[in-house]
Amino acid sequence: MKISVKKMMMGAVALMSAVALAGCATSTASSKGNESKGNTIKIGMNMELSGAAAGYGAQMKQGFQLAVKQINAAGGIKVNGKKMKIETVIRDNKSTTSGSASVAAQLAGSDGVSAIVGPATTNDGTAAIPNITKAQVASVSPSATDPDYTLQKNGKVQPYVFRACFENNFQGETAAHFADNTLKAKRVAILEDNSSDYGTGLAKAFKKAFSGTIVSQQSFQEGDKDFNALLTAIKDKQIDAIYAPGYYSEVGLIIKQARAAGITVPIVGSDGMADPKLAEIAGDANASDIYYTTPFSSKAGATNKLAKTFMTDFKKEYSTEAPTFSALAYDSVLMIKQAIESANSTNSVKIAKALAKIKKMPAVTGEMTVNAHHDPEKPIMIEELKAGKVVSASEQK
Amino acid sequence: MQTFFQQVINGLSLGSIYALLALGYTMVYGIIKLINFAHGDIYMIGAFWGYYVINQYHVDFGVALVSAMAVSAILGMVIEYLAYRPLRHSPRITALITAIGVSYFLENGMSFLFGANTRNFPQVIGQARYTFFGVTITNIQLLIVAVALVLMVGLQLIVQHTRMGTAMRAVAVDQEAAELVGIDPNHIISFTFGLGSALAGAAGVLIGLYYNSIDPLMGMVPGIKAFVAAVVGGIGSIPGAAIGGFLIGLLETFVQAIGLSAYKDAAVYIVLIIILIVLPAGLLGKNVKEKV
Numbered sequence: 211m212k213i214s215v216k217k218m219m220m221g222a223v224a225l226m227s228a229v230a231l232a233g234c235a236t237s238t239a240s241s242k243g244n245e246s247k248g249n250t251i252k253i254g255m256n257m258e259l260s261g262a263a264a265g266y267g268a269q270m271k272q273g274f275q276l277a278v279k280q281i282n283a284a285g286g287i288k289v290n291g292k293k294m295k296i297e298t299v300i301r302d303n304k305s306t307t308s309g310s311a312s313v314a315a316q317l318a319g320s321d322g323v324s325a326i327v328g329p330a331t332t333n334d335g336t337a338a339i340p341n342i343t344k345a346q347v348a349s350v351s352p353s354a355t356d357p358d359y360t361l362q363k364n365g366k367v368q369p370y371v372f373r374a375c376f377e378n379n380f381q382g383e384t385a386a387h388f389a390d391n392t393l394k395a396k397r398v399a400i401l402e403d404n405s406s407d408y409g410t411g412l413a414k415a416f417k418k419a420f421s422g423t424i425v426s427q428q429s430f431q432e433g434d435k436d437f438n439a440l441l442t443a444i445k446d447k448q449i450d451a452i453y454a455p456g457y458y459s460e461v462g463l464i465i466k467q468a469r470a471a472g473i474t475v476p477i478v479g480s481d482g483m484a485d486p487k488l489a490e491i492a493g494d495a496n497a498s499d500i501y502y503t504t505p506f507s508s509k510a511g512a513t514n515k516l517a518k519t520f521m522t523d524f525k526k527e528y529s530t531e532a533p534t535f536s537a538l539a540y541d542s543v544l545m546i547k548q549a550i551e552s553a554n555s556t557n558s559v560k561i562a563k564a565l566a567k568i569k570k571m572p573a574v575t576g577e578m579t580v581n582a583h584h585d586p587e588k589p590i591m592i593e594e595l596k597a598g599k600v601v602s603a604s605e606q607k
Numbered sequence: 608m609q610t611f612f613q614q615v616i617n618g619l620s621l622g623s624i625y626a627l628l629a630l631g632y633t634m635v636y637g638i639i640k641l642i643n644f645a646h647g648d649i650y651m652i653g654a655f656w657g658y659y660v661i662n663q664y665h666v667d668f669g670v671a672l673v674s675a676m677a678v679s680a681i682l683g684m685v686i687e688y689l690a691y692r693p694l695r696h697s698p699r700i701t702a703l704i705t706a707i708g709v710s711y712f713l714e715n716g717m718s719f720l721f722g723a724n725t726r727n728f729p730q731v732i733g734q735a736r737y738t739f740f741g742v743t744i745t746n747i748q749l750l751i752v753a754v755a756l757v758l759m760v761g762l763q764l765i766v767q768h769t770r771m772g773t774a775m776r777a778v779a780v781d782q783e784a785a786e787l788v789g790i791d792p793n794h795i796i797s798f799t800f801g802l803g804s805a806l807a808g809a810a811g812v813l814i815g816l817y818y819n820s821i822d823p824l825m826g827m828v829p830g831i832k833a834f835v836a837a838v839v840g841g842i843g844s845i846p847g848a849a850i851g852g853f854l855i856g857l858l859e860t861f862v863q864a865i866g867l868s869a870y871k872d873a874a875v876y877i878v879l880i881i882i883l884i885v886l887p888a889g890l891l892g893k894n895v896k897e898k899v
Contacts, residue, residue: 260715262824264723404869428868433828435818436616439863442610454774463820470734470745490727491820 232334243346243558244322250297251287251556253278253546254317254384256328256338256349261305262432265459266330266535270352271300273536274327276520276527277543287550294556303329307337314338324558325350325546325565327539332356332407335371342370347564350374350545352538355381356407360584370562372584374542374575376409381417381480381503384590384606385453388501389420392592393476396422397448401440401464403456404429412455412480425449434460437467444473451475457482462491469496484534484593494598505575506537507591507603515536520574535576545580609741614864615857620748622815622856623755627810627834629840630762631803631847637843639798640699640780644706645686646807648713649832651823653679653808654728654815655717661729668731672754675812676805683804684797692793710830717823725822728815751813758806759849765802766845775799779843828872834857835879840896841889850890 246252255274258267272554278296281287286295286585299321303309312328315501317323318341324341326349329335335354342349350372360368389395398420403409409429417424425447428440441464444452452468454461454477468477469492476499484504489497508531510517520540523533548571549564550556568580576588591603628650635643656678657671666674690709694702735746766772777785778795786792814829815821832855840851855875862874882889 260718260723264718265725265822268722268724426866428863428866430868431828431872433824435814435820435825436617436621438621439614439860440868442613442617443864443866446610459820459822460726463818466819470736472743485726487727491725493730493819 214354215364228362243560244318244324245558245563246294246324246556248321249294251289251294251550252319252323253543254323254326254347255298255300256303256310256313256317256326256334257300258305258328258330258334259300259302263305263330263334265371266353266457267302267305269533269535270328270330270539271531272524272528273352273539274298274300274543276524276536277540279527280523281543281547287547289554289556290551299323301371303334303338305331305334307333310334311337311341311494314341314349315342315345318342318347318558318570323347324550324556325561327352327542327546329354330535332359335359339368339371343368345558346370346562347500348372348546348549348565350542350565352542353535356411367584372565372580374538374545374578374586376481376503376505376590377583377585378411379415380590382412382455384417384503384592385412385455385478386419386421388418388503388592388606389416389451391420391452391477393451393478393501395476397425397449397450398422398451398453399425399444399447399449400427401437401452401454401456402427402429403432403460408480408482409456412441413453416453416455420453422450430456430460430464432457432460434465437464438471441468441471441473449475450469452477453479455480455482458485458488458491462488465492465500466496469493474499478502481534482506486531486533489535489595489598492598497595497598500595501510501592503606504534504591505588506534507593508532508600509593509603510574510576510591514574514576516572517574537574541575541578544573545571545578610864612740613743614860616742616744616748618628618857618860619853620751621855621860622853623752624810624814624829624852625808625833625836625855626849626852627758627813628829629836629852630759630845632805632834632837633840633842633845634775634799634803636837637845638775639691639695639702639796641691641702641801641846642706642834643691643803644703644830644834645709645713646803647826647828647833649679649683649686649804649826650807650811650814650829651717651821651826652682652713653811654821655721655811655823656808657812657815658726658728658821661731668812671731672812674808677808679808679811680801680805680832683800683807687797687800692796710826710850714823714827721823723823725820728819728821730816730819732816747817751817754809754813758809762802762806763845771795771798814840832875835875838879839882841892844889844891847889847891851859 282295286293301313303313330353332354348370352374352446355378360371402413426444479502480494481504521532547559553560553564578586578588589605593600593603631646653675656675663670774795776789778792782792836851836855837848840847859871862871
């Protein structure tokens, strides 16, 4: 009730101001989007901080806060020759689409932010698009991977939607080529997380690009703990490898239970696995012959200076190894910073335009260029785990 | 054939967890006709308690199990006292909605206080595998089934052969009549919640050890499946809940074994619907009626 009254009031205000502005048509052009009013730039976060995806959301919040803290410590972002600090507005969408839509409206509306980081999942992200598009405020999602997330129904790109992560097709294809060329696998079983677009999208892309036989395709749900039945069912099918796109919380258990059941073939997965927790859940002894595609490698420090500082700083701040989701959220803030600087403005419309033009920006997850579909182009790695440790990270072409 | 027996083992170890949880549902329902939807979350608290004492005080598995049962029992009694007792004479739907509220409170409270991340449960018992005729069973699977059976037998003894158990059955049949012969129903209801919650706490620690992964939302789905198990077995019947638990565990396993993994949860709910239509009292539901 409260909300609808508020909405009606807002509608009435909008109507009245429209009437008032009708007299002076020239002033409407400059009032597009949000602009910072004081000495700070407001950046919002629309994030899954409670509910099913809260585990990943919390990691992204940490990466986001670390980035903002470091930028502010260095004086802020330079706009028009003046350094402006970032002010954050962090709101919880409760891992729901309705929550995400209303958080987006709040951030872009009453909070008046210049840009938004989030949401984490494709579903929640898609629900936020109408509100941010109406308010003309760009959002950068650290982890919404569905290929169509940044596109409109007619195939045109969504002008205010960006992401810092790979889209599914790219990751799934890379994994398929790896299984073909490096593992020389002929028979593969797929275990997909069918509770998210992420898992099903990756499985689909893998299936399309893999040249061997898919012996069996089984699915599981987020939150499942028992995979013994699935694994027993595929054990006798003479498989050379398992492709298991999903998050570390489930794939960690798949690894543990597969090894306990005597399945020793390589297990290949995606960046949802790129987390130190994977080996903790699987058990170090079980986590061998594990491969996954990822934009961010803990070995990346050797070649990428930014990644090295990020990992040290993250460990100092939160006393734990930096997970991939935190790195992606950190990069989302860097993208927004870069866009504000090159637009030389805090106007949200100009920031969105500048985000689309990002080229060769140094980032924790590799030097990135935003392409015509608003997807980042950056190097993809495959990490290998042996006895719970990352032993190698090779860049894939 | 080996694969078949392997799947039976998988199903039984999964089923014993559902059975332990289903017992709590059925006992509480039997006595105050309340479906305690917060039961799955007590199981989660049991797992977190085990995680906490093992990491913090380096206790062995036995201590963790028994202390988790004690903590869960106390929690169950506190929830009953604070949330359900004031509603004892309200319509049943009010208590049901309150139970859902308590469930959300526990889930989100734990996420808020300790973070929603999945964490790994300390492996206090090293895993060993035994192979008989090509069928593999781990020591932890044996432990789960054994602990579950011991607790179920113990529960049956308490309910059938102690004064407290007799009083429980009396309150279940007719609360007012029980009061007339000098039984304090509040005591008995509190005791029932304690007993049911202790079993949930034990299941939590066993699951933590078995899967090595716990999180604040871990009680949601098993809680609902255990509820289905209780209904299948005949809600209110203690042996029924145990049988229902094993049946649901086996069903879920075999649905996955024949390649219909995408429908494993659906299969459980389809069984619920069929049971409600064909045999609304559940498999052993008749026994309860005869007792009345």
